[in-house]
Amino acid sequence: MLEHGGNLRDAAQRFGAHDWLDLSTGINPHHYPAPTVAADAWHRLPEPDPALAAAAAAYYGAPLMLPVAGTQAAIQALPRLRAPSRVVVAAPSYAEHAHHWSGHGHTLRQVDYGELEGAVDDCDVLVVCNPNNPTGATVPPQQLLRWADTLAARGGWLVVDEAFGDTASSASICPHTGRPGLIVLRSVGKFFGLAGIRLGFVAAQPALLAQLADLLGPWTISGPAQQVALAALRDQPWQDAMCARLWAEGKRLGHLLAIHGINASGSALFQWWPEPEAERFWQHMAERGIWVRLFPHAARGIRLGLPPHESGWRRLDHALSEWKLIKS
CATH class of the missing domain: 3.90.1150.10 (Aspartate Aminotransferase, domain 1)
Structure with a gap:
């Protein structure tokens, strides 16, 4: 670990x-000052509340979002949804990306942020943190979207981790995640300071989100976490x-x-x-x-x-x- x-x-x-x-x-x-949750949140199985995904889509500006148990859950699962691929992870960045894409038959390279342009034509999956963790470096949205289109044309993915993106919403490409091959990860833990509820969201096309949901299984988000996050996402x-x-x-x-x-x-x-x-x-x-x-x-x-x-x-x-x- x-x-x-x-x-x-x-x-x-x-x-x-x-x-x-x-x-x-x-x-x-x-x-965020977490509200008191309803008593049944501790007792009932936590069936997904559609209002949570809708609130996240509104807050992040995405067409569709899937709640996950922190972006870590998606980081671990996404490599399992592809056949063996050539993967480039921008470096330095959050180490869990490279750690998990290095398995499941994938071929991994870590490439410096300044050299990503030259790596797009030689990979099937490109993973970028934007803003980057730990350096705070950013890639302009139009450049990311151009890379996404290049990768999607041959069945590839661009995975953008925007876990620290809440204070720079103009740089987010969440609104464009209806296009093929573009996957964006968002975190409730960082900006809202609610890391303990283990909640994040994935924005992508419906078919990919359905695959991810099937892989992650039922009851991934606790009832209390859903209620606290719903309040936070709606509190402009x-x-x-x-x-x-x-x-x-x-x-x-x-x-x-x-x-x-x-x-x-x-x-x-x-x-x-x-x-x-x-x-x-x-x-x-x-x-x-x-x-x-x-x-x-x-x-x-x-x-x-x-x-x-x-x-x-x-x-x-x-x-x-x-x-x-x-x-x-």
Whole structure:
């Protein structure tokens, strides 16, 4: 099993008990205030509520969406829906994509974002995170749609993971998922801060969604998760206010890092930079009870998310000041 952020038990085992400041996931620290769910949500089998898929389609602007148990469920299932294929996964990106496409008879290559244009003609499936996780890099929608058409003409797929796309909705290609071979993944966990309910959505043509639903089986989304997500997806005032807040805090985080000599980039929810002393920085922060995401291999960098409160911002500022002194 691959390592991911949010693994605070691992942090505590290695570095001891702290009042941990978890900046390792990029999940919105100001989560949607989940409403009280109906009592029967805990008792009844969770038959799919059509209102949830409709609310997701309206929110994401897609013709049709399938609820899944987090985008992870779709990431694991999609490689099983194709015959052995030539697959390109943009790199660096969320590691689970390459991990699962490397099996089931597929031939996998990981290609740098800047070289994807040249790889489209030499693959059957192209997988892109947009915005990218962990770097925040983006590919323009028109370029993605051109790639989708090229792949679809020979029966291929373009899979676009927009898990961090809520704060950049103009870059989404969800509205175009009625066309063949285009598959878009969306997450409720990141922007709404509801990672614990394990819910995501897949937008694609009806036939492909039907295949995916058959593979995943019944009762994939719990009753409480359906009710909480339905409220969140319909709450536009909260969405608009939170989007503005996250962009402001994202700029604040980038500015704070710049003050301490770190040239980072990213999204409204996280910042990333290639760090030559990545392991040393990660350990420095962990020893101060701040858990950041270390990328020790090909990407070799650090990603960190937004502090949840002012005391967290102060702790981060102080730890960065100490790091700057150590390096100077």
